[in-house]
Amino acid sequence: MSEDTRLQSLNPEEVLRSLHSSPEGLSTEEIRRRLASFGPNRIEQLGGSSIVLRFLRQFSHFFAVILWVAAGLAFFAQWHQPGQGWATLGLAIVGVILINGLFSFWQEYRAERTLAALQRLLSHRVKALRGGETREIPTVDLVPGDLIFLAGGDEIPADCRLIEAFSVRVDTATVTGESLPRSRDAEPTGETSLLLARNILLAGTSLISGQVKAVVFATGMHTEFGKIASLTQRIRVGATPLQKEIARMSRIIALFSLVLGAGFFFLGQFIGLSFWVSFMFAIGVIVANVPEGLLPTVTVALALGAQHMAARKALIRHLPSVETLGSASVICTDKTGTLTLNRMQVKRLFLAGAFLEPAALARKSPPVMQKRFLEVALLCHNLRKGAQGGRPQFLGDPLELALVAMADGIMKAPDYERVHEIPFDSERRMLSTLHRTPAGLMLYSKGAPEAILPRCRQIQTETGLRPLGPVRKARITAAQEELAEQGLRVLAFAYREVTEPYDPGHLEENLVLLGLVSLEDPPRPEVPVAVATCKAAGIRVIMVTGDHPHTALAVAREIGLLTGIPRIITGIQMERMPDSQLQLALGRSEVLFARVGAGDKMRIVKALQQEGGVVAVTGDGVNDAPALRQADVGIAMGIGGTDVAREAADIVLLDDNFASIVAAIEEGRAVNENIRKFISYIVTHLFPELIPYLAFALFNIPLSLTVIQILAIDLGTDTLPALALGAEKPAPYVMQLPPHKPHEHLFTWPLIARNYLFLGSIEAIASMAAFFFVLGNGWHYGQILAPTDPLYLQATTACLTTIVVMQGVNVFLCRSPRDSIFALGFFSNRLLFIGLAVEFALILLINYSSWGNRILQTRGLAPEVWLFAVFFAGGMLILEEMRKWLLRRWRRISSSR
Numbered sequence: 001m002s003e004d005t006r007l008q009s010l011n012p013e014e015v016l017r018s019l020h021s022s023p024e025g026l027s028t029e030e031i032r033r034r035l036a037s038f039g040p041n042r043i044e045q046l047g048g049s050s051i052v053l054r055f056l057r058q059f060s061h062f063f064a065v066i067l068w069v070a071a072g073l074a075f076f077a078q079w080h081q082p083g084q085g086w087a088t089l090g091l092a093i094v095g096v097i098l099i100n101g102l103f104s105f106w107q108e109y110r111a112e113r114t115l116a117a118l119q120r121l122l123s124h125r126v127k128a129l130r131g132g133e134t135r136e137i138p139t140v141d142l143v144p145g146d147l148i149f150l151a152g153g154d155e156i157p158a159d160c161r162l163i164e165a166f167s168v169r170v171d172t173a174t175v176t177g178e179s180l181p182r183s184r185d186a187e188p189t190g191e192t193s194l195l196l197a198r199n200i201l202l203a204g205t206s207l208i209s210g211q212v213k214a215v216v217f218a219t220g221m222h223t224e225f226g227k228i229a230s231l232t233q234r235i236r237v238g239a240t241p242l243q244k245e246i247a248r249m250s251r252i253i254a255l256f257s258l259v260l261g262a263g264f265f266f267l268g269q270f271i272g273l274s275f276w277v278s279f280m281f282a283i284g285v286i287v288a289n290v291p292e293g294l295l296p297t298v299t300v301a302l303a304l305g306a307q308h309m310a311a312r313k314a315l316i317r318h319l320p321s322v323e324t325l326g327s328a329s330v331i332c333t334d335k336t337g338t339l340t341l342n343r344m345q346v347k348r349l350f351l352a353g354a355f356l357e358p359a360a361l362a363r364k365s366p367p368v369m370q371k372r373f374l375e376v377a378l379l380c381h382n383l384r385k386g387a388q389g390g391r392p393q394f395l396g397d398p399l400e401l402a403l404v405a406m407a408d409g410i411m412k413a414p415d416y417e418r419v420h421e422i423p424f425d426s427e428r429r430m431l432s433t434l435h436r437t438p439a440g441l442m443l444y445s446k447g448a449p450e451a452i453l454p455r456c457r458q459i460q461t462e463t464g465l466r467p468l469g470p471v472r473k474a475r476i477t478a479a480q481e482e483l484a485e486q487g488l489r490v491l492a493f494a495y496r497e498v499t500e501p502y503d504p505g506h507l508e509e510n511l512v513l514l515g516l517v518s519l520e521d522p523p524r525p526e527v528p529v530a531v532a533t534c535k536a537a538g539i540r541v542i543m544v545t546g547d548h549p550h551t552a553l554a555v556a557r558e559i560g561l562l563t564g565i566p567r568i569i570t571g572i573q574m575e576r577m578p579d580s581q582l583q584l585a586l587g588r589s590e591v592l593f594a595r596v597g598a599g600d601k602m603r604i605v606k607a608l609q610q611e612g613g614v615v616a617v618t619g620d621g622v623n624d625a626p627a628l629r630q631a632d633v634g635i636a637m638g639i640g641g642t643d644v645a646r647e648a649a650d651i652v653l654l655d656d657n658f659a660s661i662v663a664a665i666e667e668g669r670a671v672n673e674n675i676r677k678f679i680s681y682i683v684t685h686l687f688p689e690l691i692p693y694l695a696f697a698l699f700n701i702p703l704s705l706t707v708i709q710i711l712a713i714d715l716g717t718d719t720l721p722a723l724a725l726g727a728e729k730p731a732p733y734v735m736q737l738p739p740h741k742p743h744e745h746l747f748t749w750p751l752i753a754r755n756y757l758f759l760g761s762i763e764a765i766a767s768m769a770a771f772f773f774v775l776g777n778g779w780h781y782g783q784i785l786a787p788t789d790p791l792y793l794q795a796t797t798a799c800l801t802t803i804v805v806m807q808g809v810n811v812f813l814c815r816s817p818r819d820s821i822f823a824l825g826f827f828s829n830r831l832l833f834i835g836l837a838v839e840f841a842l843i844l845l846i847n848y849s850s851w852g853n854r855i856l857q858t859r860g861l862a863p864e865v866w867l868f869a870v871f872f873a874g875g876m877l878i879l880e881e882m883r884k885w886l887l888r889r890w891r892r893i894s895s896s897r
Helices: 005-009 012-018 028-038 051-057 062-080 086-107 110-121 224-234 241-270 275-289 294-311 321-326 358-362 368-379 398-408 449-455 470-485 527-536 549-558 571-575 579-586 598-610 622-630 643-648 658-684 686-699 707-717 719-725 749-775 790-813 830-848 850-856 863-896
Strands: 125-130 133-138 147-151 159-171 182-184 206-218 314-316 330-333 345-351 354-356 384-388 391-395 417-422 430-437 440-447 456-461 464-467 489-498 511-520 540-543 567-570 591-594 615-619 633-637 651-653
Touching: 005 012, 012 159, 012 206, 062 086, 062 241, 062 275, 086 707, 224 622, 241 275, 241 294, 241 321, 241 686, 275 686, 294 314, 294 321, 294 658, 294 719, 314 658, 321 633, 321 658, 330 598, 345 358, 345 368, 345 398, 345 470, 354 358, 358 368, 368 398, 368 440, 368 456, 368 489, 368 511, 391 398, 398 511, 440 449, 449 456, 449 470, 449 489, 449 511, 470 489, 470 511, 470 549, 527 540, 527 658, 540 549, 540 591, 549 567, 549 591, 567 571, 571 591, 571 598, 579 598, 591 598, 598 615, 598 622, 615 622, 615 658, 622 633, 622 643, 633 643, 651 658, 658 686, 658 719, 658 749, 658 790, 686 749, 686 790, 707 719, 707 790, 707 830, 707 850, 719 790, 719 830, 749 790, 749 863, 790 830, 790 863, 830 850
Parallel strands: 330 540, 330 615, 456 511, 567 591, 615 633, 633 651
Antiparallel strands: 125 133, 125 147, 147 206, 159 182, 159 206, 314 651, 345 354, 345 511, 384 391, 417 430, 430 440, 440 489, 456 464, 489 511
């Protein structure tokens, strides 16, 4: 019954019969039966995994499994070899897993909040005719066949077919995306689409004006609104590029660590170590190569990026989307409320045979022609008086509000009694109101020019009334076409003096044409610059709107989005278009989508993703929610957007400003680059942490760095400097570079070569040299030292301290793989110095405090050991600066060829 698309073509009596209803409404018994059959009129949550499974899933992804294995091995080592700090290591790793898992679990509630927003958008009570009596019932109790009554300002609670309609105007933007309200009537139509049929009211839309008697034909999840909700809930949100890259890094690190651990285990067996010593040795190798601090560092860096974006009016709801937005290569943007102000305003007028701006009417005392023109704007409307923000004002159709606003600044609305009205309907396409004025009865009319012109016999000019002959009509028609080609909504104004007694059936005859008025939803003033910035940054912007193609094209040209001859595709055309043809159309340099629905938008996003794009989608209506969920990053409007759009999105713009998207992309690109920087920084110290175990196994040298000391670097001294790298400001040229390609990895061979092997080797040489520098004061090769020997403790402390000092220099080297640290502005990131201060404070506490000596098995160092470490740190700085200089020189030579 709810799927019966024939309802549009039936007359009201046939509609009632097809729904087995009657003019008196449904009986109590029938209501009970239908409620049991169709269910309550609400958006139901689709079945999904239990909350327990969703919670456990956060602790079972690949990187978490690696950390669980590392923690398990540490606890096993504690059981077999107590007193070596293995338990502390295990607890710290478990803490890292729990912090990241709990944060990720919190993000899972977004879908449930989306459902709550869908529920809030529907109205709560409605007047219904049941058993011949009008009752006010909860909307959740509505069933197909119910007769309901609605008035201007009401929300539509279910999908309805109009039975009676008086001057009905409906705002359908939340479902269709159209910016202009649409008229509705009860007459049959051949239109097959529920979204376009003029005798259908859709759940989730609102009645701007008029009075309605309608019969419900779909409720709950069977409504068009419910279908969008179902579509939104069914979308499985995939991993972000950053999450995919972390997973890839996890697999590489896991494989590398396990291979090394196994290799060193068998090496230990080969050189004659006992099984358990070899096993403990392998555990140390595995732990040394797992960057335990990576996940918390990434998480905090994303949080810092989210704070920067919030300062630029972009609220982050899903933390990984900070980096994803920086990788965006395509933005699919809605028009209404995103590129435009979502506020109608008068653009141009055509009076007395000439175009003029609205402001021109105010520059002189209006003559009769202009006075009548302003009276039509001020009196011929169906606005209702109300209040907003404690101030009295008109409420209703945005188009009529714009006309009143234009005239109100020039002339005060005359207090003329309205004695009659001929309401607007989709057949006549005009509205007329009859008023009693000091000069007698006056009829004011406005509507589509093609509806007004045939009813006019004269035209008002500056010199008086003149016949509206063929020449003047042709001039008016040409002016209308010129305005329409600019994507403007065009209305004609007319009037006539009425003598009493009058015939209501012949009022709209022999009218006097006043002129034309054109309106637009103007683009936001900052949007053209934002669009140009996106183009310079290699980001493609595609308009996807529910509005008319002419309107969309005019706005796209005005903001510089389209300059040539674009391919314009409507929702109807998309229905007949296979996926392959859609992808070919998206391959064009300029394409525009208009009159599209919720499923169409999601299909466009999928097609772009299949082409390898990282897709960002902007939107504000219910119809945008599925596409927002499907996109790699969804961006909703915070002020003008619906709750549904905001809850489905990853990012909410606090000022509804398209330019804020560009600012957020800039911050996202900075976060992307900063993640690469601190991954480089973290990777560097993995090699010097591995070398002590290699030297121990191959050359029978005492272990120069214990596992607990490795943990002190990974989760202690290195953390704040790495986070400071995450707070680097965007480079001036960051929006002049193309976005990172989806297959471009964070963990690359150049990074491994530079940081793991080159800088890591320098740190390894320096740390081992410091170890032998101290150990040489009493140890000879082959001598076995007890783990508590003061000389051995001082030597391992020297190795640990040297790595920390070298990392203190490395944090500046990792700010750029090419540019000199002096060219970047040495003091441009003050957080680096705060991080370094904390890092050195920690190493001093580790070396010279009793608890540091006890927990981390360290001892205080002599001043010459510190000088030794600083000398090597300076050497690493010089060598890296030389490498960067050679690289820049080679690139200049290569580019000049």
